[in-house]
Amino acid sequence: MSVSVVVWDDRHGLTDRLERLRGTVTVVRRCDELTEVVALAETGLAHAALLAGDTAVIDAASLDALHRLGVPALVLTDDLDERRRLSSLGAGLESTSAGAQSIADLLELLCGAPPAPGGPRDRPGGDLAAGPAESTAPGRIVAVWGSGGSPGRTTLAVNLAVEAALAGQRVLVLDCDTYAASVAVHLGLLDESAGVAQLCRLADQGVLDRPGFERACPEVAVAGARMRVATGLPRASRWPELRSASLARVLAYARRRADLVVVDIAPYVERDEDLSFDTAAPQRNAATLAVLEDADEVLAVGQGDSVGVPRLVKALEELREILPDAAARVVFNKVRASSVGHAPERQLRETWERFGPSGAVAGFLPWDGEAADRALLAGSALAESAPASALRTAVAGLAGTGVPRRRRLLGRRPPANVTFPPAGG
Ligand SMILES: Nc1ncnc2c1ncn2[C@@H]1O[C@H](COP(=O)(O)OP(=O)(O)OP(=O)(O)O)[C@@H](O)[C@H]1O
Ligand SMILES: [Mg+2]
The missing domain is CATH 3.40.50.2300 (Response regulator)
Known part of the structure; x- marks a missing residue:
């Protein structure tokens, strides 16, 4: 030879x-x-x-x-x-x-x-110097995806993560939305450091180790729990920094450091090479596709109304064409009787059974403008700013954690001069 x-x-x-x-x-x-x-x-x-x-x-x-x-x-x-x-x-x-x-x-x-x-999936995570990982069981990756039109992907991603952290899991949130990153805003983080780009850079150089990982996604305290957050790109024009191969390495590494990795991604999945025939050029939606490919679970978020439902149907059809194996579970958000009629969950479920792609609806999150606004305004999780709200209860239900009894109580705001929980309590 x-x-x-x-x-x-x-x-x-x-x-x-x-x-x-x-x-x-x-x-x-x-x-x-x-x-x-x-x-x-x-x-x-x-x-x-x-x-x-x-x-x-x-x-x-x-x-x-x-x-x-x-x-x-x-x-x-x-x-x-x-x-x-x-x-x-x-x-x-x-x-x-x-x-x-x-x-x-x-x-x-x-x-x-x-x-x-x-590809990176076949390789070690590049942390040979860091000693044994914290856990041997690899963490789960949940991608929070969905149709365009701001159906509430980030709201769900951040709050799912917080509920899991409150339940004692080691959680990492990765903001991989290359069009409109907003995890930092939702969590009130004044952050321009684009932790996710830092992680990709380290992975790209083959030096993603524990200290670098911990610097790029520091721990934040939310509602009494702690979780790691890698903030997203402050400008959409920086999308080429999230190459799919680097991101796949980051995800593989993140599995070793967290029980749950919640990834917020953009809605668009079309591949540019179909248009340009240039397969070597960086692809606009490569980060989204890399996450969808590696995720153990994809939550497809759609808005529960006559605009949101057909959009989600089309988004899922597109996803199926590009990644036939991606198993997405549907979550309808902003569900309200005023947009779909009496018993909105039943209406949506029946509509989905008739017109939607196969697969059951995983959950419904109610329209709760007050709780959502309060959380955004405070830059905090629902568990902190609206702990007893209908939206928080529904997210906790979807996370499988339920609202802890003590947290429910937090919803009844104590008088301003009383600290809660009471000292020694
Ligand atoms: N259940 C809800 N009830 C009322 N308002 C909600 C609900 N969920 C989210 N919102 C609000 O909808 C807006 C969009 O939410 P969010 O940022 O989570 O959407 P997104 O899908 O991530 O959007 P983007 O396209 O920017 O990524 C925010 O103002 C948020 O507070
Ligand atoms: Mg978002």
Whole structure:
């Protein structure tokens, strides 16, 4: 078998050394830039890439691109941290002092061996230095998705997360809405740091470890519970920062650090390459699709009225075309008799059974403008600002936690000069 290799940064005279072997490995191109290596791999001329340049430049994006093209990468480095980082990104490794024959053997092996891990799902999370994870059972990922028109995805995501945190789970909220991130607003966080972009950057560099994770998604106290929050992009134009491969790594890592990962995502799922035929370019909705693909559960939120129901039907049809395996459960929000008539839940359920895609309705959340407004105004969860409200009770029901008795009491606001709970109580 002959192996055509592209070499990046021939500082060790690799090309000459490999060619002197007169073996199966042939150098087809020497490149000065890593981007040239990927471009050459796209032409199909190289079977493998030998990367001998400054390893700090090698990120997950380049390695992912090579993996996607079926071109394994062999990196020469002696730096232990870099070896750890690059192996977590799926690269093959050899020492800079290795002989030409051993490099050639390895390249042959990489080309003949089963394909290198094709994507982040196959790879470790890159936290080799962080010691054992906090939990061995991987956490659940719940994607809160739904139709356009602001049906209440963020309201549901944030409050589901809070209910789970109140029930004692270790919870992480990730704001991956690349069109209109608003978890920070809902939680009253004055935050421009785009924690989710920080997480993706760390994952991209293969250095997503515990300290970095904890810096990017600090703990916030909500309604007496604590949960981690990675805030979203402050500007929609920053969407390319959430690459699907990086996000998939972040999700894999997050599962190890939380029992429940609630991800707020945008409603749009269409793929741009259908329009542009450019499959290598970043995709506008890649982050949404990556989350939908990896989620254990998708909650599809629709507004319970004559605009919201058909929108949700279309959104689910689109989702099914693109990701046939994504199992979405429907949640109707803002449910009210004034928009659909007497017994609105029954009306919606029957309408859904007749016109909706298969699958039962998972829950109904009532219209509760007062509670929703109070929570938004205070920048806090319903459990804090409207603990006894109908909306909070319904969200807690959907979370499967129910409203704790003590929390119900909090709804009756104590007089201003009395602290609650009473001291010693
Ligand atoms: N059950 C409800 N009753 C009344 N108002 C609600 C209810 N749920 C949410 N709202 C309000 O609807 C508005 C939109 O809610 P939210 O931000 O959760 O929607 P979204 O689907 O995330 O929107 P976006 O498209 O911006 O992501 C907010 O003002 C929120 O307070
Ligand atoms: Mg939202």
